[in-house]
Amino acid sequence: MQSQTEENYLKAIFKIAEQEGGKVSTNALADRLHTKASSVTDMIKKLADKQLVCYEKYQGVELTSKGEEIAIQIIRKHRLWEYFLVYKLGFTWDKVHEIAEELEHINSEELIDRLDNFLGNPQYDPHGDPIPNKEGKFATHQSFQLDLAQPNDLVLITGVIDHSAPFLQYLAQHGLALGSLLTIKAIEKFDQSIQLVVNNEKIIFISHQVAKNLLVVKTAYSNTGE
Numbered sequence: 559m560q561s562q563t564e565e566n567y568l569k570a571i572f573k574i575a576e577q578e579g580g581k582v583s584t585n586a587l588a589d590r591l592h593t594k595a596s597s598v599t600d601m602i603k604k605l606a607d608k609q610l611v612c613y614e615k616y617q618g619v620e621l622t623s624k625g626e627e628i629a630i631q632i633i634r635k636h637r638l639w640e641y642f643l644v645y646k647l648g649f650t651w652d653k654v655h656e657i658a659e660e661l662e663h664i665n666s667e668e669l670i671d672r673l674d675n676f677l678g679n680p681q682y683d684p685h686g687d688p689i690p691n692k693e694g695k696f697a698t699h700q701s702f703q704l705d706l707a708q709p710n711d712l713v714l715i716t717g718v719i720d721h722s723a724p725f726l727q728y729l730a731q732h733g734l735a736l737g738s739l740l741t742i743k744a745i746e747k748f749d750q751s752i753q754l755v756v757n758n759e760k761i762i763f764i765s766h767q768v769a770k771n772l773l774v775v776k777t778a779y780s781n782t783g784e
């Protein structure tokens with residue numbers, strides 16, 4: 559058994575390695591967990607004693623297969639709870655992350671299996687992130703950042719990179735949500751801001767910064783007959 563803090567370390571190491579590849583530095587971990595490098599080093603030693611991570615001084619840290627298994631199960635729990643909170647309890651998607659951070663540490667495999675079945679074994683959480691299955695396998699889809707789209711592309715929003723509440727509130731204010739259909743009208747040469755049509759209804763402009771933080775997939779679906 560691991561403590562909540564130990565679980566958060568395993569999850570953080572997994573996520574940083576997923577984004578940046580290779581071994582994870584203690585500084586990167588300290589940054590992500592908002593703590594001091596010295597506390598990180600202490601915890602890493604503890605996790606190494608439990609054979610959940612491999613650690614060499616100045617080389618960084620990496621998860622053992624046992625550590626990775628635990629990290630993936632925590633992510634699975636987190637994302638299933640987010641799905642439950644949004645689609646069954648009616649929370650808005652900007653509120654669920656903080657609550658799921660606590661729920662992810664409840665340790666009952668039976669509860670999570672039942673939750674997964676109750677929800678119909680969803681593959682993506684409300685932010686569009688893949689939910690690993692019981693065996694720890696992630697679904698894959700070919701989403702890309704919206705700033706890479708071209709004029710006349712028709713895309714669906716499948717996820718966000720920035721999960722912060724201000725960003726999600728910004729999206730809600732502009733009528734942008736998971737599953738929104740976007741038609742790219744024009745991309746401004748000067749600042750790469752994008753003019754697009756949301757759900758064939760309203761034209762909006764979004765900044766390059768916003769586009770970079772939205773994940774989309776191309777779709778053939780259209781109501782306009784274009």
Ligand SMILES: [Zn+2]
Pocket residue numbers: 636640654655656658721
């Ligand atoms: Zn979350």
